[in-house]
Amino acid sequence: xxxxxxxxxxxxxxxxxxxxxxxxxxxxxxxxxxxxxxxxxxxxxxxxxxxxxxxxxxxxxxxxxxxxxxxxxxxxxxxxxxxxxxxxxxxxxxxxxxxxxxxxxxxxxxxxxxxxxxxxxxxxxxxxxxxxxxxxxxxxxxxxxxxxxxxxxxxxxxxxxxxxxxxxxxxxxxxxxxxxxxxxxxxxxxxxxxxxxxxxxxxxxxxxxxxxxxxxxxxxxxxxxxxxxxxxxxxxxxxxxxxxxxxxxxxxxxxxxxxxxxxxxxxxxxxxxxxxxxxxxxxxxxxxxxxxxxxxxxxxxxxxxxxxxxxxxxxxxxxxxxxxxxx
Amino acid sequence: xxxxxxxxxxxxxxxxxxxxxxxxxxxxxxxxxxxxxxxxxxxxxxxxxxxxxxxxxxxxxxxxxxxxxxxxxxxxxxxxxxxxxxxxxxxxxxxxxxxxxxxxxxxxxxxxxxxxxxxxxxxxxxxxxxxxxxxxxxxxxxxxxxxxxxxxxxxxxxxxxxxxxxxxxxxxxxxxxxxxxxxxxxxxxxxxxxxxxxxxxxxxxxxxxxxxxxxxxxxxxxxxxxxxxxxxxxxxxxxxxxxxxxxxxxxxxxxxxxxxxxxxxxxxxxxxxxxxxxxxxxxxxxxxxxxxxxxxxxxxxxxxxxxxxxxxxxxxxxxxxxxxxxxxxxxxxxxxxxxxxxxxxxxxxxxxxxxxxxxxxxxxxxxxxxxxxxxxxxxxxxxxxxxxxxxxxxxxxxxxxxxxxxxxxxxxxxxxxxxxxxxxxxxxxxxxxxxxxxxxxxxxxxxxxxxxxxxxxxxxxxxxxxxxxxxxxxxxxxxxxxxxxxxxxxxxxx
Numbered sequence: 001x002x003x004x005x006x007x008x009x010x011x012x013x014x015x016x017x018x019x020x021x022x023x024x025x026x027x028x029x030x031x032x033x034x035x036x037x038x039x040x041x042x043x044x045x046x047x048x049x050x051x052x053x054x055x056x057x058x059x060x061x062x063x064x065x066x067x068x069x070x071x072x073x074x075x076x077x078x079x080x081x082x083x084x085x086x087x088x089x090x091x092x093x094x095x096x097x098x099x100x101x102x103x104x105x106x107x108x109x110x111x112x113x114x115x116x117x118x119x120x121x122x123x124x125x126x127x128x129x130x131x132x133x134x135x136x137x138x139x140x141x142x143x144x145x146x147x148x149x150x151x152x153x154x155x156x157x158x159x160x161x162x163x164x165x166x167x168x169x170x171x172x173x174x175x176x177x178x179x180x181x182x183x184x185x186x187x188x189x190x191x192x193x194x195x196x197x198x199x200x201x202x203x204x205x206x207x208x209x210x211x212x213x214x215x216x217x218x219x220x221x222x223x224x225x226x227x228x229x230x231x232x233x234x235x236x237x238x239x240x241x242x243x244x245x246x247x248x249x250x251x252x253x254x255x256x257x258x259x260x261x262x263x264x265x266x267x268x269x270x271x272x273x274x275x276x277x278x279x280x281x282x283x284x285x286x287x288x289x290x291x292x293x294x295x296x297x298x299x300x301x302x303x304x305x306x307x308x309x310x311x312x313x314x315x316x317x318x319x320x321x322x323x324x325x326x327x
Numbered sequence: 328x329x330x331x332x333x334x335x336x337x338x339x340x341x342x343x344x345x346x347x348x349x350x351x352x353x354x355x356x357x358x359x360x361x362x363x364x365x366x367x368x369x370x371x372x373x374x375x376x377x378x379x380x381x382x383x384x385x386x387x388x389x390x391x392x393x394x395x396x397x398x399x400x401x402x403x404x405x406x407x408x409x410x411x412x413x414x415x416x417x418x419x420x421x422x423x424x425x426x427x428x429x430x431x432x433x434x435x436x437x438x439x440x441x442x443x444x445x446x447x448x449x450x451x452x453x454x455x456x457x458x459x460x461x462x463x464x465x466x467x468x469x470x471x472x473x474x475x476x477x478x479x480x481x482x483x484x485x486x487x488x489x490x491x492x493x494x495x496x497x498x499x500x501x502x503x504x505x506x507x508x509x510x511x512x513x514x515x516x517x518x519x520x521x522x523x524x525x526x527x528x529x530x531x532x533x534x535x536x537x538x539x540x541x542x543x544x545x546x547x548x549x550x551x552x553x554x555x556x557x558x559x560x561x562x563x564x565x566x567x568x569x570x571x572x573x574x575x576x577x578x579x580x581x582x583x584x585x586x587x588x589x590x591x592x593x594x595x596x597x598x599x600x601x602x603x604x605x606x607x608x609x610x611x612x613x614x615x616x617x618x619x620x621x622x623x624x625x626x627x628x629x630x631x632x633x634x635x636x637x638x639x640x641x642x643x644x645x646x647x648x649x650x651x652x653x654x655x656x657x658x659x660x661x662x663x664x665x666x667x668x669x670x671x672x673x674x675x676x677x678x679x680x681x682x683x684x685x686x687x688x689x690x691x692x693x694x695x696x697x698x699x700x701x702x703x704x705x706x707x708x709x710x711x712x713x714x715x716x717x718x719x720x721x722x723x724x725x726x727x728x729x730x731x732x733x734x735x736x737x738x739x740x741x742x743x744x745x746x747x748x749x750x751x752x753x754x755x756x757x758x759x760x761x762x763x764x765x766x767x768x769x770x771x772x773x774x775x776x777x778x779x780x781x782x783x784x785x786x787x788x789x790x791x792x793x794x795x796x797x798x799x800x801x802x803x804x805x806x807x808x809x810x811x812x813x814x815x816x817x818x819x820x821x
Contacts (some may be wrong), residue, residue: 116509196692198684205681208670215629215667216735217653276672 030320031269031284038288042295047133049298056177062290064089064178064245064254065239066283069268070183070190070263071234073282074227076265079207079274080134084123084141084230085235085261091255092116092147093321095167097158097249105162113236119145120232123223138228142258149251157250163190169244178317179241186234190278203227207274264289267317289313330480332357332392332521333409333490339386340373340545346810347373350387351547353358355490355521360512362524362536362553365565369542371504371525372591373491379522380404384646389490408489414498414752416475416651419484420468427467454482457514473504481513484520491515492523497531498752501615501780502815509535527754528781529558541565548791556588566756578766578790579607580641584774585657585743587626595621598635598799603743603774604665610789610809611778613818618798619778620662623745629661639743653682660732662748662778664725668732671721675713676702678720678731705734710760726757733764744768745779762788783809794818 033141043050068085075082092112099108119141126137161167171178202223205213213221235254241252268285270277292313296306333355341347344372348512348537355361365371375384378389380401389396391407392674405410419425425446426433434445450463457479467475483491493512495506512522512535524536525572532539533553540550542563548564570816585603588595596618603609611619618619624630627635629648635646646652652659661667670678679702687698700714709730713723720728737745746765750758765788779785785792792809794802794817802817 066517067725197693198688198693200692201677201681201684204673206679208673209668211667212661212670213659213681215627215649215659217648217650217739219650258334271672275670 013283018049019121021298030280031267031288031317034317035284035291036263038219038291039293041226042291042298044297046298049295054294054298055249056175056180058287058290058294059180060177061294062286063177063183064241065257065260065264065289066183066286067238067241068235068257070186070279071259072261073196073268073270073277074190076262076272077203077268077274078206078224078225078227078321079210079272079278080127080224081138081262082120082123082231083135083138083258084119085231085238085260086146086254086257087142087149088119088235089257090136090251091119091145091152092236093243093253094149094153094158094249094251094317096240096243097160098152100165105165109240112239112308113233116236116239117229120229120235121225126209127228128221128224137276145284146251148257149253151165153249153251155251157248160247160249160302162197165244166247167244169241169246175245179245182237182241186237187215187279187283190230194279198225199226199240204275206274229281254324260289263314267314269321271321272288285317331355331390332359334390335374335378336390337387338374338377338384338389340377340382347545348377348384348544351542351545352550353523353547354361354550355523357489357519357540358516360516360522360524360536360537361509362526363542364526364529364532364533364561365542366383366537366756369754370492371542371543372546374410374495374542375523375525378404378409378490378492380409382654385417388543388705393712409492410481410483410488410490411492412479412495414475414495416479418467418475418479421466422468424461424463424467424478424481427478428453428463428485432481432486447465447797449485450461450481457484457511459483459511471504471628473497473507476500476508477511480515484515488520490521490523492525494525495527495578495752496524497526497528503614506533509512513687518797527752528569529561532561533558546757551797562755566580566714578606578608578769580609580790581772584640585626586638586641588636588638589620590625590637592621592623592625592630593633595630596625596795597802600796601636601793601800601803603776604771605742605772606773607790608769608775608777608788610785610792610806611776611795612780612782612785612792612814613795613801615780617720617795617818619795620747621798622795623659625779626652626743626745627657629659654740656737656739657745658682658736658743659745660749661745662751664728664732669720669728672719674717675711675720675723675731676716679705679716679734680738682735686738702734703739705731705737709764711732724754724757725762726753727762729753730757730764733761741773743774743776745776748780750776750779750781750784782814785809785814786811 026130067289072082072085090116095112095115096108099111123138124140126132127134168178171285173181194203202213202218205218206220206223210220243249264286266284267288268281289310292309293306296309331354335353337350337352338348339350342477351374352648353374363371363374373382377384377398377441380398380403383399389398396407419430428450429446434449436442454461459481461470461474461477467478487494489669500508510682511674515522526532536553539553539561541548541561543565579807583602583607586607588600590599598814599622613619625632628648628651637646644655646655670681676698685783687694696771706716711730713727717786720731750761765775765777777785778790790806791807792814793800796818804813
């Protein structure tokens, strides 16, 4: 019943709601505090950790998963999931590599990104109009798109010879790695769209209550389609960085990246039940996972053991959040 | 009645610094129906949750049949035979009624499998004892809400409930089903079960309860035998001041705003024709399931129309979805706040404006300042009580939630508004505010349809009443000629 909330008089009615608001920020702040704690502990564990080159290295390393995670945030906010981003990244990578020699850099980039968006569009149409559950639709796409990447390359990696293309993934601008700048650009644009446009507002609404959104006149199916196009397109952008860093188009590019992206989103406080979260949280989640991996590397922890840490981190983060939303 | 079955004394509960129950007493005899009434936020739910073991009281004691109780968990409460039937039923929809009744304590065969025959026999016996006539072998998801409620009560009896707490059991029932429920409650009484009955409908208190306790702001303002009091006494105790009965306001009507001609939707309603004028409030009365909500859904583009036409201000319109309905100036506030209304974990502000974000957009961006001032105005106009417009809407009381949804409907500057059960689950104070809000809208020229299962509500608001029965317009009554009896007759006689 609605009056379960402890409210009695007009003057004290404010308390429960006020608590909820504070709690909301506390959760965001909690994730940030976890990151800060991790950084502080790491700086004591290893004196190379806080060095500028190492920090830039962390930022560069998290960029690809970070970019994917930002696109994933849109999807998860609508209560969906996109398991196919790693495979879509793979398709875009082999297209960039395969088309560059014959069509030139600009055209191959455009076509690779368009292909990624087209695969995302397929996901979106399947989910929003054919009514396929997001998990199933994108699980199918995970396999399908990976298959496309293998068919296109015949299974062998395609080298990229245009050296200007290497800059994108390996170069620096203003002292910051280019991939990190791309990540931050994607992040800022997304944050802006989510917070300040009717579309962004509606994404939250759809995740919070799809039926109510539809009744309010929100074009639910269209917007749900668009979030998968965004997720696919953004996977293409991540593919750009990937192809440039490796200077080779391999059909196995991005395998299992979808799981890292989901982990970053969830650790960043975005709810898998939709309607709650932000790309700011996703940034923090990405950094937590990146910093953890970095300090484990620096301190020479066995890579196999690192997996345990990452797995435990994800579960503990979600446990804490589940507890807080029940309160 | 000196020996009470249940004796709760000086119950106290605080959430933070907010005291929600102050030394509340509640005594219940075996075979008694004890009603608890109060506005939303008066402490009814907290009281129930203490009895159910969900919340722990900060002070006071609960004694059952002379024994002091430990109510530290819902399981402990159940062990003592205290069973709460919540408004949202807690049955597993895919299991049969039998399976639901025996969930957690299935009769078993020697091999440890479920003894279906025994389960069936015991279900039969149980339902017979309570005179419940329901096929218990079908999945409960296929039963009506009323039947599901019966099954849930039967389930409680099957675990030897001594005290049954019914939390607003009638909120989801229409008048006939309420009768059936009350008959069941009478039989429970006869078997010595103590029933605590929560309701917003005061007339139900007079029909079913032996005694009534009124709560206000966490305090008990009165406990009395029902036959010794009247409605005015209850209302005065509930709101702490005299309840002035408001007369229906006079309004002048304008152009025809909405015309339905021979509108039909397969399987839902047929050949519905009516006109609605600016400044008019049209009541749609009828039983639950008569097709009233479906008509509203068709007007709002949520249901396919098989034949007939809709005109808005004389112009023929084709409404395919809520988006087009909105553009034609139609707004709809659903009867089911949880399922079709609230964005539960979003802010009041976002909830209020989601229906027309375009209004606050310039150059593709939301103008948060304009949005803010719109929401501010609505909060003032509807006297919505909340700490901040950033509060998540789920933290508000039912009445305040409903007011936010009314604001949402207003964001489109609609000409035609359809309110489906606008005061369901809303306390008396908020109810009156919602009524005067709707009347204000009509006075300002809005054309309004109010769908309600509450007779009083229809009679209070409507200039004209259409009674829907079996998907057809069964009667049209001018407001002056409409009485509870005539509406009931038209709604239920075939």
